[in-house]
Amino acid sequence: MNSALTIEVLKQETLAFRGTGGISAECRCHAFRPAFRDSRTGIVYLSRYADGRLAPLHLLAGLPDDLALRRDASGRVLAVDGAVVAGFVRDGRFYTRDEAAASAC
Numbered sequence: 815m816n817s818a819l820t821i822e823v824l825k826q827e828t829l830a831f832r833g834t835g836g837i838s839a840e841c842r843c844h845a846f847r848p849a850f851r852d853s854r855t856g857i858v859y860l861s862r863y864a865d866g867r868l869a870p871l872h873l874l875a876g877l878p879d880d881l882a883l884r885r886d887a888s889g890r891v892l893a894v895d896g897a898v899v900a901g902f903v904r905d906g907r908f909y910t911r912d913e914a915a916a917s918a919c
Contacts, residue, residue, distance in 0.1 A: 818883050818893040819850075824872050824900060827911060836915035838871040846902035846914050848872045852881065854897045858908045861901075874901045882890075 815861055830838045838848045848861035861869040862876025869876065874891040877898070884893040901916045909917060 817896045819874070819896060819898045819900065820832075820884075820893045821874060824874070824880040827900060830917060831911050832915075835917075836911035841902060842870070842912050844904070844917070845912075846904045846909065848900070849878060849903040849908060850898050850900055851896055851908045852895070855916075860901060860903060 828837050833840075835841050835844075838846075843865075848869065849858055850861065850872070851858045858914075859877055862873040863869050863873060868878065874882075874894055877891065877894055881894040882891045884891075886892055891893060895900050899910065901908055901910045903909070912914055
């Protein structure tokens with residue numbers, strides 16, 4: 815497990831999963847919503863903007879404050895706890911990127 819989930823890690827995951835159906839732009843048409851799961855608690859959070867609106871891609875900004883590990887000078891979340899995993903929700907079920915890719919194709 816990573817020590818932190820960062821914006822850079824999310825970018826790397828997007829590059830790694832491009833073309834597989836495991837990124838937001840490729841699985842949206844299959845009713846997948848970008849989300850995060852805290853693997854310690856099992857709690858799933860839909861991806862949101864800092865103001866609480868649902869986001870169409872994975873953003874750290876809308877995650878609960880207690881998951882944030884690092885912020886920039888303006889308060890923007892740069893890293894969250896490494897137990898947090900990016901994935902998707904469809905029909906109330908969380909899918910990892912791998913599971914979403916396999917299901918979307």
